Structures are given as C-alpha cells and as structure tokens.
Amino acid sequence: MSELKKLSLIVALLIAIIMLLTAFVPGMIGLTPEWGGADAVAANKIGEMSDYKPWFSPLWEPPSGEIETLLFSLQAAIGAGIIGYIAGLYTGRKEKNRDQP
Amino acid sequence: MHIMEGYLPLIWCIFWYAVSAPFIVYGVWRLKKVVNEHPESKPMLAVAGAFAFVLSSLKMPSVTGSCSHPTGTGFGAIIFGPGITSVISIIVLLYQALLLAHGGITTLGANVFSMGIAGPFVAYLAYKTLRGIAGFNIAVFAAATLGDLATYVTTSIQLALAFPAPVGGIMRSFLGFSCIFAITQVPLALIEGLVTMLLLRYLLALKPDVFSAFHISDKSKLAEA
Numbered sequence: 023m024s025e026l027k028k029l030s031l032i033v034a035l036l037i038a039i040i041m042l043l044t045a046f047v048p049g050m051i052g053l054t055p056e057w058g059g060a061d062a063v064a065a066n067k068i069g070e071m072s073d074y075k076p077w078f079s080p081l082w083e084p085p086s087g088e089i090e091t092l093l094f095s096l097q098a099a100i101g102a103g104i105i106g107y108i109a110g111l112y113t114g115r116k117e118k119n120r121d122q123p
Numbered sequence: 124m125h126i127m128e129g130y131l132p133l134i135w136c137i138f139w140y141a142v143s144a145p146f147i148v149y150g151v152w153r154l155k156k157v158v159n160e161h162p163e164s165k166p167m168l169a170v171a172g173a174f175a176f177v178l179s180s181l182k183m184p185s186v187t188g189s190c191s192h193p194t195g196t197g198f199g200a201i202i203f204g205p206g207i208t209s210v211i212s213i214i215v216l217l218y219q220a221l222l223l224a225h226g227g228i229t230t231l232g233a234n235v236f237s238m239g240i241a242g243p244f245v246a247y248l249a250y251k252t253l254r255g256i257a258g259f260n261i262a263v264f265a266a267a268t269l270g271d272l273a274t275y276v277t278t279s280i281q282l283a284l285a286f287p288a289p290v291g292g293i294m295r296s297f298l299g300f301s302c303i304f305a306i307t308q309v310p311l312a313l314i315e316g317l318v319t320m321l322l323l324r325y326l327l328a329l330k331p332d333v334f335s336a337f338h339i340s341d342k343s344k345l346a347e348a
Binding site for chain 2: 027029030033036037040041043044045047048052054055056057058059060061062063064065067068072074076077078079080081082083084087090093094095097098100101102103104105108109111112113115116
C-alpha cells in the first residue's frame, strides 16, 4: 500500500497546485472573475450574437440557492456513499481472504 | 456544464436525440450482457455510476473566472467501454435536468451525445492507444483528461452548429464557445484525470482480479498492472 500512499500524496499535491493556480490566473490575465456557471456565460453569448429566445424552460427549478445546494450535495453524497460502500466491501473480502488462506 | 434547457432550436434537439438513440440502444444491450455474463461486475458498475454522480456535482472555479464541473465518465469508459457509459450518463443528466434545472429535457439528446458518447469514446480510444506505450497510470490519466475535454469541445461544436456567428460562421462561433467551455475545462479535466487514476489504482490494489472478469480490451495486461 505504500506505493498507493505515495501516489495519493502526489495526486493531492497536484490538485492543490492546480486549484491555487486557477484562483490566481484570472486576475493575472486581467479578468474580473465572477465565478458564475460556464453554461450561463454561453447563454449570454447566444443572446449577444443572435436574437434567439429559449423556447422551453425547465419543468421545475430549485426554489432557492439553498435548495439547489441541498440537491447538489445529495448528488455528491449518494455517489460518495456508493463508492465508499463498495471499496469497504472489497477491503473486507480481501482481509477475510488473508485471514483464511 | 451542459447546454441549458431551451437553448437549442427544435430541429437540433431532434437531430441530437436521433444521433444518440442508437448508441443508447447499443449501451443498454451491452449493459444487459455484462450483467448477465458477469454478475460479479455489478459493484463496479455501481462505482462507475457513482463516480460520475460525484464528479458532475462538483462545480469548480477555473482559469476563465467561471465555474464548470468534471464529467466522471472516463472511469466507466475505461472499464466498461463507451456504450455502457452512455447509459450511465443519462442517469446523471436526468437527475440534473429534473432536480437542478441544469441541462434540460429538450437538450438531453445533445448533452448525452457530448457527455455520454463523444467523451467516453475519446477516453476509451486514448486508454487503448496509450496502455501499451505509456503504462497504466499515464494511460488512465490521459484517457480521463481527454475524455472530459472532448465532452466540452463537443458541446462547443454543438452550439456553434446551432448558432453560427453572423460574421465568420460556424468556425468563429466554435472558437467563441470553446473559450467558454473548453478552456474553462482544462484544469478540471486534469483533476478528473488524476482522481480517476487514483481510484482505479486503489480498486486494483484491493481486488487485483477486479477487472479481469470484465469484457475489456486487454484483460491480461490489466491483471498484471
């Protein structure tokens, strides 16, 4: 597992570096970051370059930003729970196999 | 970030639904086959779906000053191939379209094509090509990174086709949308590549035979990885 630990550390470090660079690059190249969604930026651009009007709106929208956050967190939690459960299942099986050769 | 609800003219909605449909039919057929022939692969199918769920819920800031999220589809594409991954992507896209007003029902066909077909296909090809040359870690990293990027390049193409610039046409429009989507995606794609590589290594260490039963391109090579 030590090789895996080393790999985890390298990955964590690289992600930290990428995130840090990301935070400073917009300022360095003269942008004022708003950190909005890229899809909203694209929608604005469509509005700028044509007189297109969306012809269909979402059937249901989260009533507030809080509720949207709730549903996004739920999405992540469901996914993380499943990955954790199955990683645990495999870990348990591996240990059992080791105990009973 | 997907094409928002209502932001594709009707004709393009129908077009992308029609293009995606055969891949989905193939994906469902593959899914049934894998589950029947390798019932032991069910936990890994769940992990592939769950991974796409987690990664596509993480909206991260990027170099362009706006936010986007990774796709998490490279993982499924490497283990199960692009067909099954396209089915997985529908689940994620429907959750986000119906509960989060993110993406949409009218644009589902186009979004399935970019996230569930083009991205996974590129990831799968990149993995197969690089596995023998660059080794397991780099092949997985590159596959997941390129798959993520390909998804957003595809989104840019789809928008450019539907909204050609008045001056400069489709190409000009494509460059514009690429600046919004593809450039924003670069750091996120790198992160997705790293995380995908780590998770695959981790699962391999837990269960070295975990991939060997599945119908993937190079079973023997993966078993020794």
